Amino acid sequence: MATAAETRKRTGKTREASVDQQLLLQAYRDMLLIRRFEEKAGQLYGMGLIGGFCHLYIGQEAVVVGMQMALSQGDEVITSYRDHGHMLATGMDPRGVMAELTGRSGGYSHGKGGSMHMFSKEKNFFGGHGIVGAQVSLGTGLAFSNWYRGNDRVAVTYFGEGASNQGQVFESFNLAALMKLPAIYVIENNKYGMGTHVERASASRDLSKNGVPWNIPSIRVDGMDVVAMKEAGDQAVAHCRGGKGPFLIEAETYRYRGHSMSDPARYRTREEIQTMRTQHDPIDGARHRLEAQGVEESVFKQIDDEVKAQVQEAADFAQSSAEPDERELWTDVLLEN
Amino acid sequence: MSTQILMPALSPTMTEGKLSRWLKHVGDEVRAGDVIAEIETDKATMEVEAVDEGKLAQILVDEGTDGVAVNTPIAVLAANGEAVSEAPSPKREAPATTKPAPGQSTRGVAAEAEDSRAIAERSAQGQRKPAVEAAPAPEKDWGPSKPITVREALRDALALELRRDDKVFLIGEEVAQYQGAYKISQGLLDEFGPKRVIDTPITEHGFTGMAVGAALNGLKPIVEFMTFNFAMQAMDQIINSAAKTLYMSGGQMGCPIVFRGPNGAAARVAAQHSQCYASWYAHVPGLKVVAPWSSADAKGLLRAAIRDPNPVIVLENEILYGQTFDCPTDEEFIVPLGRAKIERVGQHVTIVAFSIMVGVAMKAAEALAEQGIEAEVINLRSLRPFDTATVIESVKKTNRIVSVEEGWPFAGTGAEVAMQVIEHAFDWLDAPPVRVHGVDVPLPYAANLEKLALPQPEWVVDAVKKIV
Numbered sequence: 032m033a034t035a036a037e038t039r040k041r042t043g044k045t046r047e048a049s050v051d052q053q054l055l056l057q058a059y060r061d062m063l064l065i066r067r068f069e070e071k072a073g074q075l076y077g078m079g080l081i082g083g084f085c086h087l088y089i090g091q092e093a094v095v096v097g098m099q100m101a102l103s104q105g106d107e108v109i110t111s112y113r114d115h116g117h118m119l120a121t122g123m124d125p126r127g128v129m130a131e132l133t134g135r136s137g138g139y140s141h142g143k144g145g146s147m148h149m150f151s152k153e154k155n156f157f158g159g160h161g162i163v164g165a166q167v168s169l170g171t172g173l174a175f176s177n178w179y180r181g182n183d184r185v186a187v188t189y190f191g192e193g194a195s196n197q198g199q200v201f202e203s204f205n206l207a208a209l210m211k212l213p214a215i216y217v218i219e220n221n222k223y224g225m226g227t228h229v230e231r232a233s234a235s236r237d238l239s240k241n242g243v244p245w246n247i248p249s250i251r252v253d254g255m256d257v258v259a260m261k262e263a264g265d266q267a268v269a270h271c272r273g274g275k276g277p278f279l280i281e282a283e284t285y286r287y288r289g290h291s292m293s294d295p296a297r298y299r300t301r302e303e304i305q306t307m308r309t310q311h312d313p314i315d316g317a318r319h320r321l322e323a324q325g326v327e328e329s330v331f332k333q334i335d336d337e338v339k340a341q342v343q344e345a346a347d348f349a350q351s352s353a354e355p356d357e358r359e360l361w362t363d364v365l366l367e368n
Numbered sequence: 369m370s371t372q373i374l375m376p377a378l379s380p381t382m383t384e385g386k387l388s389r390w391l392k393h394v395g396d397e398v399r400a401g402d403v404i405a406e407i408e409t410d411k412a413t414m415e416v417e418a419v420d421e422g423k424l425a426q427i428l429v430d431e432g433t434d435g436v437a438v439n440t441p442i443a444v445l446a447a448n449g450e451a452v453s454e455a456p457s458p459k460r461e462a463p464a465t466t467k468p469a470p471g472q473s474t475r476g477v478a479a480e481a482e483d484s485r486a487i488a489e490r491s492a493q494g495q496r497k498p499a500v501e502a503a504p505a506p507e508k509d510w511g512p513s514k515p516i517t518v519r520e521a522l523r524d525a526l527a528l529e530l531r532r533d534d535k536v537f538l539i540g541e542e543v544a545q546y547q548g549a550y551k552i553s554q555g556l557l558d559e560f561g562p563k564r565v566i567d568t569p570i571t572e573h574g575f576t577g578m579a580v581g582a583a584l585n586g587l588k589p590i591v592e593f594m595t596f597n598f599a600m601q602a603m604d605q606i607i608n609s610a611a612k613t614l615y616m617s618g619g620q621m622g623c624p625i626v627f628r629g630p631n632g633a634a635a636r637v638a639a640q641h642s643q644c645y646a647s648w649y650a651h652v653p654g655l656k657v658v659a660p661w662s663s664a665d666a667k668g669l670l671r672a673a674i675r676d677p678n679p680v681i682v683l684e685n686e687i688l689y690g691q692t693f694d695c696p697t698d699e700e701f702i703v704p705l706g707r708a709k710i711e712r713v714g715q716h717v718t719i720v721a722f723s724i725m726v727g728v729a730m731k732a733a734e735a736l737a738e739q740g741i742e743a744e745v746i747n748l749r750s751l752r753p754f755d756t757a758t759v760i761e762s763v764k765k766t767n768r769i770v771s772v773e774e775g776w777p778f779a780g781t782g783a784e785v786a787m788q789v790i791e792h793a794f795d796w797l798d799a800p801p802v803r804v805h806g807v808d809v810p811l812p813y814a815a816n817l818e819k820l821a822l823p824q825p826e827w828v829v830d831a832v833k834k835i836v
Contacts, residue, residue: 070400070401070419071419073417073419074376074419076376076377077374077375077376077377077378077438078374078376078377078438078439079377079438079439082380083380084380089401107585109581138618139617139618139620140616140617140618140620141618141619142618143615143616143618144616144617144618148616148617149617150613150616150617150620150621151620152620152621157581157584157585157621158613158616158617158621159616160609161608162604162608162609165577165604165605165608165609167577168573168574168575168576168577168578168580168581168605169577169578169580169581169584169605169609170581171574171577171578171581172577172578172579172580172581172582172583172584172585173581173582173584173585175578175579175581175582176581176582176585176586176587179537179563179582179587198573199571199573199574199577202569202571202573202574202575203574203577203578205569205571205574206568206569206571206574206575206578209569287401288417292378292379292380293378293379293380293382293409293411293412293414295412295413295414295415296415297412301403308401362619363614363615363617363618363619364614364615364653364654365614365654365656365678366614366619366622366677366678367677368675368676368677
């Protein structure tokens with residue numbers, strides 16, 4: 032496994048120039064919101080308030096926050112079932128997301144989708160998909176619709192390194208390259224597809240090269256570094272908006288928690304997790320960078336307090352929002368003509 | 369302020385567990401994310417991570433304790449700076465094995481079963497299934513008609529809708545430059561160009577998913593499958609993405625898309641290329657399914673399918689493509705989804721069929737008429753929504769029903785037709801419902817065997833004579 036430092040060396044840049052202090056503070060806040068939100072979700076799950084499958088994004092925050100900084104209003108985003116971070120990053124209301132997790136009427140899907148199936152037309156967030164790899168074809172379709180309409184939007188499709196072996200991923204690469212679709216594919220390589228290490232699942236040793244047969248340009252980036260992610264995103268967006276077809280990013284990242292809540296994560300050592308946590312944590316990394324720029328403790332304290340309050344408000348809302356009306360069972364199956 | 373640490377649920381089914389080990393001790397500093405204890409669930413030994421920061425002030429459940437109910441306080445965390453001794457010592461609120469009170473939120477399996485039963489009971493009180501509606505008003509008279517082939521009817525429908533709405537596009541294998549594997553899209557590339565009529569590589573899973581994504585983003589794709597046999601490669605995108613997203617998104621994200629192509633047996637192409645998918649798709653809430661027989665069905669239903677805001681499956685038939693029927697010439701001609709059509713009026717028996725089997729039923733009806741039996745033939749046209757009213761009204765008149773389908777019998781469309789009649793017109797039946805269907809084997813290649821496997825008019829005549 033390449034460490035963040037090694038990856039940084041390979042991509043060969045220092046990361047200070049493209050992100051000013053204000054933006055980095057915003058990134059810090061956005062990542063912290065995801066972290067605290069996910070911790071709270073884990074807690075509510077433990078209390079029995081969230082059911083079913085619940086896949087937490089803790090550890091991977093820099094990937095989506097960095098990418099989002101490179102996007103513009105109107106660009107589409109789609110991902111898999113590890114989706115809470117993506118929703119918060121696209122600006123969806125934490126209260127609506129948490130209330131969906133608790134299966135309440137105030138949730139984005141009125142309680143009918145749950146953790147893995149949430150959408151926001153307003154924020155151009157297209158889910159939230161529970162079938163591994165399905166979102167890659169769908170995301171290609173979002174890019175297709177931009178191509179069809181002749182606008183300059185790009186569609187970002189996130190998927191894990193586990194999904195990267197699905198046949199439809201390669202079908203999508205072929206279609207996007209053939210039609211020159213403005214599709215940005217982001218492989219979030221967190222090393223484990225459920226319990227299987229990437230080296231036991233993929234004969235491809237460098238997933239960023241998985242688009243090579245279709246001449247899809249790519250970059251492998253330290254996904255624990257929000258600035259590196261933002262720069263990779265900038266490069267991808269410039270390529271796609273320029274009408275040059277799809278772009279592939281492999282973000283090397285790590286999830287601290289199990290695959291889902293019921294995963295004891297026995298397939299990796301505690302030392303491995305601790306090393307990532309203590310030496311490569313994306314939030315600590317951003318904070319150290321800001322501290323080196325002279326940002327004072329009181330600023331962090333204020334952000335921490337605000338984020339904590341925001342998450343608490345979401346948790347309160349998610350518990351006080353009513354369960355969906357029983358009539359909801361029968362609605363939204365078909366649209367009226 | 370101190371916080372209680374509660375016994376967490378660590379799997380969807382866990383209601384209690386064993387607190388096997390404490391990894392932190394009273395007085396230890398705890399950071400969010402630190403592992404504080406190990407718990408044995410019904411599935412595995414799991415680590416419990418702290419959510420809050422602070423100092424471990426009290427341990428309320430000793431390690432080694434079995435049967436600790438979810439949500440029992442197991443420890444107290446004092447906030448940073450707070451003296452440990454100041455933390456209140458809450459009493460253990462409930463004995464470890466206490467079950468949640470009735471009505472209390474729980475994920476126990478029994479409770480779920482209870483919930484489903486309650487829902488089923490409420491459904492039975494009339495929410496689930498509306499009573500059969502009165503038969504709809506007669507269809508509009510569209511005036512003059514002229515004979516055209518089903519192929520021409522489908523092409524006209526595509527051209528008219530492509531002209532009408534620039535969000536509509538046709539995508540599939542060989543639809544553009546080749547002019548369609550079965551020439552349904554003949555001439556469309558010339559008129560609409562390569563952005564509206566799009567050739568794809570042979571990747572059903574990929575291009576179907578791409579089309580569904582485009583539909584979720586507001587376009588109106590028409591996906592042509594060279595045959596529906598190949599759509600099995602794309603089944604996940606049709607069912608899990610196209611049919612379910614509206615529901616899963618709480619009504620936010622519709623999927624206006626048409627999947628069309630030839631379905632069922634063609635001629636001598638054997639098992640993998642000869643299968644009727646009607647009951648597969650009709651099974652799925654969130655889809656609409658139509659199966660045209662005549663040119664008018666084909667043109668009118670395809671136009672309605674393209675305009676519908678939901679995913680619609682249009683099951684065509686290769687053998688019918690070359691057959692000629694009268695079709696209204698009115699530019700606005702359209703057939704509403706969900707409406708069956710009485711093709712022949714009779715009083716002795718109702719024969720229900722769809723797609724190519726309507727022709728078989730009509731031939732059977734002629735043969736029966738020669739023997740003094742007047743059959744009423746209903747062309748279902750739509751399989752979902754199903755026009756229960758028209759079928760039931762006919763059965764109340766004839767008191768007998770025979771369903772005809774090309775597909776297999778088990779869990780087939782005929783089974784659903786029979787059940788609809790039993791649910792809504794049992795007391796009107798003078799004989800048990802009868803099914804005519806394809807033989808329950810993969811379709812063979814040999815000419816004689818193929819003929820033996822597919823319903824013939826004589827089979828329908830024999831079926832009718834059993835009950836009349």
